[in-house]
Amino acid sequence: MTYPQNNKPTILVVDDDISGLKYFSMSLRKMDYHVLSATCVDEAQAMILKKGILHIDCVLTDFRMPVKSGLDLLDWVMGEDSSLSTIIVTAEGEKNLVRDSLRSGASDYLEKPVSRQALRGAISRGVERTIRNRQLLATDQEVGAVGRMNQIFQAVRAPEILPYFKYYYRPLYKVGGDFINVLPIGDERYLFLAGDVSGHDVRAAFVSAYFQGMMRGLLEHNTSLQDVLQLFNRILGKEWIPDVDESDSGDFRVQSSLAICAAVVENKSRKVHMINCGFPPPWICYRDGSCRRTMRNYSPLGWFPVEAFGIESLSLDDLAGFYICTDGLTDYADYLRIDPFSLIYKLLSSSDEVCNRIVNQPPDDILVMHYQIDQESDLENLYHPLIFEQYSGDEFKDIDRLQRIWRRSLQFSLSEELGDKIYDVLLCCREAVLNALVYGCDKSPEKTCTIQVTVNQKLGRIRVRIDDPGHGHGFDITERVEKMKALDGSHLGLAIIDNLCDKCSIENDGTSLILNSR
């Protein structure tokens, strides 16, 4: 956007009363403004269009004029350029009018009779506001351009993996530091990179762009992932800090930090190498629907010196896929009081319109990606996690609260699909988790159990898995359930689970309970 180079700010005065018009025009010229004048709204509009609205710095208009009023002119100006200040001149005591004017976007008002001093103050403030608004608008447009450039960096550069890759990204502002890269980096090797730079501004976007470019270049030239991270950790912790001796081996001073999570998939060696610095630990999902979090997790780059970054390497043969998300997603799930996996499932399986309805005014950037390693099955045929929670033994007292989280999560992710069956699933989860907390964990805060609920869309099947650290029972479940049916009220929990599910099995001598429910 270009701006007129005019030494004197230009004021457009509009008044049907010739004496008033003359008074305002003469006064403003004496104040060293360039003045244009019009006697009605139509003439003022024509003048603005002819001159160019960016050449006008403030409009001063009388309210009461024949045919069209000052408010009509104000509406029109707001539609053309909302950064242009408009001051309404009213008769004494027209408070409703003043209120309406300000609500419609007028920058100020003046009550008749207007003194020179009041006129000087109002016009001066109006011109300043116009200049400030136009500068903000220009900056906003520049930020938007940077944001669009950022989007170019974030493209998935490996079209062959697109059928197996899903992601959702909702930046907080037009430009920021979160990014997703999917890049081919050699012979059937792919880099999945998610990043989150501290801050949500142009500076964060700069750090983000610098790192993405450097990472891509170094990995394409066979530098190891660990070495790239080591280099960037030093750059953030030492080089970019003013007045710090880079050779000093002391601690870092944190100015800018970068959370990154990287996965390198090697199809030839059937391996995936993962490392996480500052992201919530990614989830690894297996073909049977179970999942766990990665073990190699470090602080964000730029926080602490790290002697050597370790990589977690896994065989692709056992895995169904992995999920990576920013803390913006987990925070938003907390805000919705649901499990993060339910939010992920909904975001990755819904249209943009539905996603935008769900993620309404998020407090942070939200980013999540899923890569399906098991490419023999189509996406719908895999088990997708909906709930993955870990509880300590003493949380048995909070079972009602935990049940509410499961209910909200299932209702959120599956909407009406489950119908009344949701209560069967909830009851099974409640019985099994209570049993795990009370017996498997001995109600101890030191011991934990996990609950995982997964869904297979194609089979319409919900699978619940509960694991605890207990010693298990080692009994035959069918035999035990038959014995329980004596209606004597004892051990009803397991009988309930077995009867409400299509299939209930016990693994690891009873410490893992797997329920299937159609």
Next chain:
Amino acid sequence: MIKDVLNRSKHNLTITLKGDVLSTNAEEFSDNINRIIKKHKPANWDELKLDLNSARIIDSMGLNMILNTVKQVQAAGKSMKIHISSSSIQRVFIFSRLDKAVEIVFKKRRRR
């Protein structure tokens, strides 16, 4: 929350429990049911109607509590009906054979 209404002309006592019957409230419900049964003399009613229409889940502890109430009422020589509107609860009552011991009145809840 629990409510009781004695209908002298029909000789029945209705006890309405609000919400699910769970491990966390079963004991409290049980105490209240016992108190209500004691409050209304046995001569004034022949049938106990337990209204669980607002419950969507009854867990094993809740089921135990209901079972004890059934036994207590039957021991007093009275009849009992349990009103429910949740198909999940209906399934629990059927597999546990509670429906053989007491009349279950199931009326499916309308979807809002």
